[in-house]
Amino acid sequence: MTADPLLEIRNVSKQFGATKALSSVSLSLYPGEVHALLGENGAGKSTLIKIMTGIYQPDSGEILLQGRPISLHNSAQAQKHGIAAIYQEPLVFPDLNIAENIFISHQRRNPLVRWGKLYRDAEKVLAQLGVALDVRALARGLPLAAQQTVEIAKAISMDVRLLIMDEPTASLSIHEVKQLFGLVHNLRKVGVAILFISHRLDEVFEIADRVTVFRDGQFISTAPVTEVTPEQAIRDMVGRELGDIFSKEPSPRGDVVLSVKDLSREPRFHNINFELHAGEVLGLAGLVGAGRTDVALALFGIAPAHHGHITYLGKEVHLHSPKQATHMGIVYVPEDRRQHGLVLPMSLMANISLPSVKNYRNQFGMVQRGKEVTTAEQYRQQLSIRTSSLAMPAGKLSGGNQQKVVLSKWLNTKPRLLILDEPTRGIDVGAKQEVHRLINQLAQQGMAILMISSDLPEVLAMSDWILVMREGQQMGIFDRHEATQEIIMAAAVGQALNNEAERAVVHA
Amino acid sequence: RAQDPEPIKAEPGVELNMVLLPKTLGNAVFDEAHEGAIEAHEELENPGELIFNAPTPDNAIPGQIEIIEASITQEVDAIMISANDYEQLVPSTTKAMEQDITIVTWDSPVSPEGEELFIAQVDFTETGTVMADMALSILGEDGGQFAILSATPDASNQNAWIEAMQAALEADEKYANLELVDIVYGNDDPDDSYNEALGLVDSYPDLELIMAPTTVGIAAAAKAMQDEELCGEVAVSGLGLPSEMQEFIENGCAQEFALWSFKDLGYLTYYVSYLLASGAMEAEEGVVFEAGRMGTYTIEADPNREDGLRVLMGPFSVYNADNLEEWAAGGDEEGEPEVEATEEAN
Amino acid sequence: MQQSKRWAWLKSWEALMFIILCAVVVANLRLSEHYLDLNNLANIFHLSIEKSLVVLIMAFVIINGEIDLSVASVMGLSATVLAERYDAGWPIAAGFALALCVGILCGLLNGLFSAYMGIPSLIVTLAGLIGYRGVARILLEDRSVGDFPSWFTSLGQDGIIGPFPLTIFVFIALFILGFVILQYSVFGRYVYAIGNNRAAAEYAGINAKQVKVTIFMASGLIAALAGAFYAARLGNVRANAAEGFELDIITIVLLGGVSIFGGTGTMIGVGLSLLVVLNLRNGMSLSNVDGNTQTSVIGLLLILSVLVPNLIQLLQRLLPRLFSVIAGFMNKGGATKPKSQVSVHQ
């Protein structure tokens, strides 16, 4: 780190209407370092990145590349300077196949496409990441995690000097994260500078060399990782001491709400069995692509199961549409908030009330704005959604704040059975605690909750039971008291199958 | 037949704002009519305006109504209409007449209660006979199969002409060998007409003649025959514009076709409207008047429309290889070719 | 910030339309002394009442992310059904009811094929455009039916308050209804949500297919109603009634700020755009501008209304950059200034 900085940000400011996203922040990145950027949701991290890649232009301040000021007007220019980014929201081209998606932005490619070479190269890049995706398949309908993988492949396939990663691990599980970190180490060795953003502090402290914290669009601190502790970093981010780490309080166990028998939908998942009582949280753990989302989609009626039985509130049901499921009190918080969770151009308020808007009618069938505002305001405070107005289009919120809106939207429907798919993806530490508290509170009020999460500590902390899946198979259900990170991981990668003794199947 | 030996003459110089409203813009025949109207306008030294306006084809009927209503608002003195519909313009034209605006139709009339009179280019019955005669002269005494390519199936004047032709065919023994096999419609669209003409050739291998009583249809059909090198086998005839048909007469894809002069039609229409709007003449049966260079005409009952009045312009000009050369030599400016009038038709 | 909020609406599409409307009205006032005639004011709306009605529902369709090209054909079919039944001896009211049912049925077919079969509505309704018109042709062939009872035609033609006929008040009522439903009701919320992101709306438990079918049926219903109005206004029906209306209708909706990709636009914007187009057309008609030019002017307006605000925005972005380049240029030559001055604060 003795060399000159590769890239320097000096006094950059950016304003969106009434929101001051960045006010005079500075940051320098050295070749061969992994620099972590921390901050609450809406602190301005993604905005800074978009400035560094030419998507946004700063209102003031400058960017220096190896000491020389540069101005970036689009991301092609940034790429020319060797700056590449993995954005927070993966944006793949659904109609192109995976190989093309990976190589689309290579500027120096031949004017003619050599398909054979393209596929071979794509396979090589994906092999580096330790994933096997069919590079000839279209990217349409790819699960979020796979999209994230494609984005990562796209970035590392480029000849970069600075690689920016905006929450690349948000929907990955430990296994994939390990692979990614291996790659990051290699890149660091060859002198690439890496800017890394994550809300998972343990990851940050595992990989970063230096840590910078932003708060409310302002620069707070930069320090080598050895000189800060997680507590200190949180304090810098939040601006106050965060209360006690939340711990789950057990809630009274009610009647069976949902019971699933031999549920299958080939080839996604087979023979899933579990029972979920009122007041319980069932965690669904597994590696990316294990089929957890598909189980949820079957329970929500989007991709109905082919075989097996679902008994809900004592009656066998056939779920075939989200509308039907919602009517019965089953709701699903989807993992892909941009595609399935939000209507981006609609206001935050209208998004929150969308599934329950019928409850806001007056006697003439008109929507009562006043009541909507009250609800939205309540969630804004409870989940600390950072926005200048409730009328702000949801698409203009920061990623984490969007996720909070998605959560509010579904919590507000007051369901009997709540299915959460990666509920805290991209949410900052403070808000995460609040979400956990909320989930616990809902459980105590008698709601049954099915929670899918790739964040293992979260699953362990929140669940009463943990169901582990691997490649569509149910590997076992574990009691919260006996489950540990190691047991779950072992089951998820498939070791437990061999050793019958280690399988702690509790439920029938 | 004239009751009044002294024909009514127009007095030049009356200030009248007049609207010439053809069916649509962009059809060459209406431009010719416009020329004729301008000629009369200048001849009569009308200090008022002659407005030439028309809707687009995709807004034809409502567009004409809009123009009529706007003209009413502007308090013009006369509107000369080639109607896109026989009935649907009537509420508007009636309203105009209530406001003392002269409504004269030409080329294509409206229902008699919505107009003062109609300037008929030719007699509809005569059209039938002319077409039958052309068919006869092309197919010869021994006859053969022929088909009709019309504009739209709901075009009233086309249908009237076709009926007249069918009537003519039945009426006279000399047509006995002419066999009408089909009537198809090209929607006055070159593309559709072209394809319909080819469809006829495919469906009727023995077809010898396509009769198209529409300028768009006849040109498209002739081109289609030319492209398929069928000119020797299938002849094309009907109502066509000399300027558009010259080529096909020369290369033999068409032998004979007929039309009246649209320029004269515009001229006569203007004259009649001027006479009516200036109050010099009433639209009543039997009135005789003089229309400038075109001579004397009489207002008569329209035999095709009950209670309708018409001024019959006539006659047809039948064009073929012999007279078309003269016409071309005369050039466009000359106006009318010295062609034989259709004596044989009468 | 207060200040900026108060004036924020000025940047909205509605404000732009309002300004254009004012400009058009002022221009009309200057161009024609007849513009303010009560009759003319009535004509502005009256002559396009059918299109105006369908514009209201087309806004729903497009905001919902679909398109309905078949409206004009449904109008024609409904008018035809009404006329055909009347001709067959039914009372008008019964024919009217049947026409509305036929309209709903057409809408249902459009909806089923596009929402449930997953065929793009563009293709479904294009087939409808051809097919429904075809059914009208089957029913009436080349006939025209008129002579409706006078109470019926007078509903479409005669003023009930001053020169304003009933149809205008029906339009106003439907506009208010449409405005309230789209902007304030649960259904309107669904329309926007589905138009923006169908998947997210379905995850939210909204039955998008049902909403789409409902809108298509409403579109058929309103088009059928408009068809009946057309019959009443023109007093006569042919199978080609209202042909070609769809493009004008869609143009007005788009000018109203509705995105063709769905999800954006308001009823107020559409209403204003309707006023702009109607007044503009009226003004041009009063100035005797021909149909083609009228359409071109509206086309130009369509482009400029988006282009000008965009250009202003672009200039706002570019000018500071330009200044900074110039400033940097001068700095190099002139006085020394700190480097951080290169970019200019806003």
Place this chain on the structure above:
Amino acid sequence: MRRIRRWVPLQRLREFSLVIILIIVVLIFGNQIDNYYTPRTFNRISSTVALITLVAVGQTMVVLTRNVDLSVGSVVGFTAYFVGRYVSKNEDMAPLMLAALAMGIGAGMGLINGLLVAYGRIPAIVVTLGTMAIYRGLLVEYSDSKSVATRELPDWIKELPQESLFHYGEYELRALPAIALAAVIIIFFLLLYSSFGRRLYAIGSSPEAANLAGIRAPRMVTLAFTMCGAMAGLGGMLYLARFGTITVDAARGMELQVVAAVVVGGVNILGGSGTVLGAMLGAILIGTIEQSLIRMNINEFWKDALLGLCIIIAVTVDRILINQLTPWWSRTELQRMPEEPHAAV
């Protein structure tokens, strides 16, 4: 099966299914119409479809980028008139020069569309709905509402439609279909193998992602519109050759036929997927139905209704076929939601 699945991409299914439907359609009409399977029928339909196909090829490129060009009808009309007028005054103009002139004018008009869409940031439908009227108005102005007559044209252009390049028995490959076919082949490979082509797909597939990936979408979109205009310009010249008489209403309404061909041919109106091969098959399918209905011996007043019915049936069968075949091909694609929301133009 595996191997086929691996090497034949899913998109080919669209074309496959269209070919099947085309065969069904031909069989049905062949059964109904005497003398149907003749070289004549083939020559007719191929000549008729050629013009639409050529313009549809250009349109495909625009639609792939999630735009649409509704002004093609007016561009065809304008160039047809302009070129006709021009060649009537310069009889000795070389054919290729004339084609270049036609394409140049069309490209100019397309360029205006493209600039307004890409740099003026106006939705394509708004721009081209506007220029559709403006170009038509320009034609009316320029021509003073007069028309070009066949006799004014040099012989070679009049004879172009009869020119036969190649024949097998009486089955001919005439100049117009040959030009259209050449355009289809060239653009097909351009879209498949050039990085320009792939970027068009990328832009239409996700404009936001294209922006992030550093694709210069405005340039590409402008280029696509320009090429579309050039195709329409060439189409204008062929229109002139075919019809000879050009009025100000020439090719009015052609845009709907073209868009119909493109969409029936499986090009997603929301951009990102489809091929010119599909567009050509769409044009052929509609053209065959239309031309065959002309020859059917049925009441004239029934034909429109039948045409509408045939189109909707063909498209529905196509959709069902594809739905049946897709699972065979699908790999990791998940059919989660019924589809992306379909929207309008």
